[in-house]
Amino acid sequence: MASVLKLTDVSIVRDENTILDSVNWTVEPDERWVILGPNGAGKTTLLQIAAAAIHPTSGTADVLGEQLGKSDLAELRPRLGFASSAMARRIPRNEKVLDVVMTAAYAVTGRWNEEYEEIDERRAHRVLNEWNLDHLSERAFGTLSDGEQKRVQIARAVMTDPEILLLDEPAASLDLGGREELLELLGGFASDPRSPAIVMVTHHVEEIPLGFRNALLLRKGGVVAQGVIDTVITSEKLSDTFGRGIDLTESDGRYSARASVAAES
Numbered sequence: 001m002a003s004v005l006k007l008t009d010v011s012i013v014r015d016e017n018t019i020l021d022s023v024n025w026t027v028e029p030d031e032r033w034v035i036l037g038p039n040g041a042g043k044t045t046l047l048q049i050a051a052a053a054i055h056p057t058s059g060t061a062d063v064l065g066e067q068l069g070k071s072d073l074a075e076l077r078p079r080l081g082f083a084s085s086a087m088a089r090r091i092p093r094n095e096k097v098l099d100v101v102m103t104a105a106y107a108v109t110g111r112w113n114e115e116y117e118e119i120d121e122r123r124a125h126r127v128l129n130e131w132n133l134d135h136l137s138e139r140a141f142g143t144l145s146d147g148e149q150k151r152v153q154i155a156r157a158v159m160t161d162p163e164i165l166l167l168d169e170p171a172a173s174l175d176l177g178g179r180e181e182l183l184e185l186l187g188g189f190a191s192d193p194r195s196p197a198i199v200m201v202t203h204h205v206e207e208i209p210l211g212f213r214n215a216l217l218l219r220k221g222g223v224v225a226q227g228v229i230d231t232v233i234t235s236e237k238l239s240d241t242f243g244r245g246i247d248l249t250e251s252d253g254r255y256s257a258r259a260s261v262a263a264e265s
């Protein structure tokens with residue numbers, strides 16, 4: 001099966017600053033990737049390329065087999081699922097949760113008739129159920145907790161049955177319980193072979209769900225390391241990425257990290 005993402009020597013330059021620097025990266029359909037790096041490293045910019053929202057300044061980016069800059073993006077975008085807080089801000093606060101999820105389908109079908117309405121509504125209810133949201137389907141989006149809103153964003157992103165799911169910091173701002181509930185759901189989704197390829201940006205190794213087996217570390221627009229997660233998420237490589245000593249611990253597939261304690265002199 002063809003790669004869902006293939007970036008070759010991709011650079012992005014803005015205001016004479018190189019935000020991404022010769023990135024080479026391939027994502028296969030059955031892969032789940034986590035992207036980690038400090039503030040300003042270029043993580044969101046990389047995700048925007050994957051979402052076909054921006055083109056490389058140089059190099060080539062193929063998204064779902066279509067080369068950016070040479071393809072009709074209007075046809076490409078419905079095949080991508082994207083959840084980010086920037087997108088969430090565009091959801092009207094008074095919109096019913098069921099509608100927030102279901103309208104994702106209208107953007108794809110571009111039509112509205114009884115047949116589609118029924119199919120879409122059934123699928124929306126199924127997706128809401130999968131993300132523990134069925135009891136909230138009639139609630140206004142703006143009345144939900146942060147954790148519930150994050151799950152609605154993901155439910156909306158998967159509503160169209162995308163070929164790749166892109167998540168920009170899905171666990172940001174969640175309390176411990178909300179984070180763990182989300183990670184459990186994401187872990188289950190990632191472990192399901194029927195799920196699409198997934199790329200998730202995060203700031204914290206604690207937010208890596210089970211089932212994510214690949215990682216890419218970014219620093220100042222450059223790739224520090226990428227590949228199988230346990231060869232990439234290491235104390236040494238995280239220290240290189242964040243520019244300070246980091247001690248990593250791993251337990252049952254979950255990670256935690258803290259600054260190294262300076263050695264006693």
Ligand SMILES: Nc1ncnc2c1ncn2[C@@H]1O[C@H](COP(=O)(O)OP(=O)(O)OP(=O)(O)O)[C@@H](O)[C@H]1O
Nearest residue numbers: 014015017019037038039040041042043044045046
């Ligand atoms: N359109 C733009 N014009 C100029 N600079 C930009 C533009 N977009 C992003 N940048 C800069 O590029 C760098 C990378 O931004 P990006 O948002 O991709 O980083 P990030 O790793 O997602 O950061 P954070 O973790 O803080 O969200 C930042 O220094 C940012 O200020």
